[in-house]
Amino acid sequence: MDPAQLRLAADIVEFGLVFECYSVNENGFETVESAAHVGDAAGADYLVRAIGAGHLVRLVDRPTHQRLVADLVKSGEVLLSEFTPDDVHLLRVASRILVASSDIADAVKRLTIYREKTFNWEKVKFSVELIREHLGWLDDIVYDFQRRANVDVASADSSIATKVLNHVLGMTDPEQLLANMKPHHAAMLHMVLALVADSGELLDQFAGWIFDQRPLDKDNAIEELGDLSFFEEAICQFLGVSAAAVRQSNISKLLVRFKKGHYSNEAAIARADKNSNI
Numbered sequence: 017m018d019p020a021q022l023r024l025a026a027d028i029v030e031f032g033l034v035f036e037c038y039s040v041n042e043n044g045f046e047t048v049e050s051a052a053h054v055g056d057a058a059g060a061d062y063l064v065r066a067i068g069a070g071h072l073v074r075l076v077d078r079p080t081h082q083r084l085v086a087d088l089v090k091s092g093e094v095l096l097s098e099f100t101p102d103d104v105h106l107l108r109v110a111s112r113i114l115v116a117s118s119d120i121a122d123a124v125k126r127l128t129i130y131r132e133k134t135f136n137w138e139k140v141k142f143s144v145e146l147i148r149e150h151l152g153w154l155d156d157i158v159y160d161f162q163r164r165a166n167v168d169v170a171s172a173d174s175s176i177a178t179k180v181l182n183h184v185l186g187m188t189d190p191e192q193l194l195a196n197m198k199p200h201h202a203a204m205l206h207m208v209l210a211l212v213a214d215s216g217e218l219l220d221q222f223a224g225w226i227f228d229q230r231p232l233d234k235d236n237a238i239e240e241l242g243d244l245s246f247f248e249e250a251i252c253q254f255l256g257v258s259a260a261a262v263r264q265s266n267i268s269k270l271l272v273r274f275k276k277g278h279y280s281n282e283a284a285i286a287r288a289d290k291n292s293n294i
Contacts, residue, residue, distance in 0.1 A: 021067070021072065021073060024073060024074075024075070025063055025067060025073055028059075028060075028063060028073070028075075029059075029060045029063065032260070032261065032264065033075055034075065034076045034264070035059070035063070035073050035074065035075055035076055036048055036073070036074060036076050037062075037063070037066040037067075037071040037072065037073050038071060038072055038073075038074065039070070039071050039072065040072065058265075081263045081264075081266065081267055084267060084270050084271075087277060087278060087279075088270060088274055088278065088279050089279065090279045090284075091279075105153075108223075108227050109150055109153045111219060111223040111227065112146065112150060112223070113146075113147055113150050114216060114219055115143075115216050115219055115220045115223060116142075116143035116144075116146045116147050116150075117143070117147065117212075117216065118212055118213050118214075118215060118216015118217065118219070118220075119139060119140065119143040119213075119216065120140060120143050120144065121209055121212045121213045121216065122213035122216070122217070123137075123139075123140045123143075124209065125206070125209050125210055125213055129206050129209075129210075200254065203250075203254070204251070204254060207247045207250045207251050207254070208247075208251070210243070210247045211244060211247045211248070211251075214240050214243045214244050214247070215244065217236075217240050218237060218240040218241065218244070221233055221236060221237050221240070222237070268289075269289045270289075272288050272289040273286075273287060273288050273289045275288070
């Protein structure tokens with residue numbers, strides 16, 4: 017192999033650079049062998065295989081994560097033009113249930129992780145009752161999904177009931193769970209539970225602003241984003257990956273999923289990155 021190509025491959029792996037592999041036929045025409053990759057562990061493995069197959073490698077100038085987010089987020093104007101009253105009802109019910117659920121998750125975190133005994137139990141009780149009151153609407157949501165998807169409701173209900181029963185019967189005894197638990201299990205429970213709780217607090221800020229005409233507390237929203245970044249970083253450390261590598265991985269996925277460089281419902285549903293051989 018060309019020494020320059022070997023040096024470039026080494027730099028890609030060392031510095032996590034973005035690259036693509038290509039081949040050149042006897043007439044000088046190029047064929048790109050795959051979408052762009054980043055030189056992380058998975059990218060390095062692909063790079064070794066591609067070089068072994070005789071492909072050439074070169075660096076690629078890819079958009080930043082910030083620019084991709086700006087380009088690929090479905091616009092509020094389009095969303096609003098598509099929403100129906102039923103959609104808004106579903107969004108409101110789902111938001112309230114998720115906020116209430118996150119309040120319960122936060123209470124569990126305070127009780128089990130922080131060993132706190134003096135937090136607002138009335139808020140927890142309110143959240144539980146709120147979820148109970150919304151159970152009827154939850155049934156409406158399920159049936160609306162089934163109606164939109166042309167599902168055989170009776171058959172689907174029977175199948176789901178069986179799955180729920182199997183799930184409940186398959187639950188391990190808590191004493192056995194604790195005996196099997198390792199320190200990293202406990203640490204990750206804290207991190208992911210905290211992500212759910214703080215995501216719910218962020219949702220509460222925006223859902224209250226949108227559905228209940230409450231003022232948006234920008235400072236609190238920024239604070240919650242900071243909390244989320246803290247727990248995300250902790251999970252990254254546990255997984256042995258940098259936050260930058262996670263962003264690069266997301267860029268790789270988005271470039272495959274939205275090849276045209278802009279959002280579309282069709283591309284979001286097709287999820288080409290999940291059906292790709294790259």
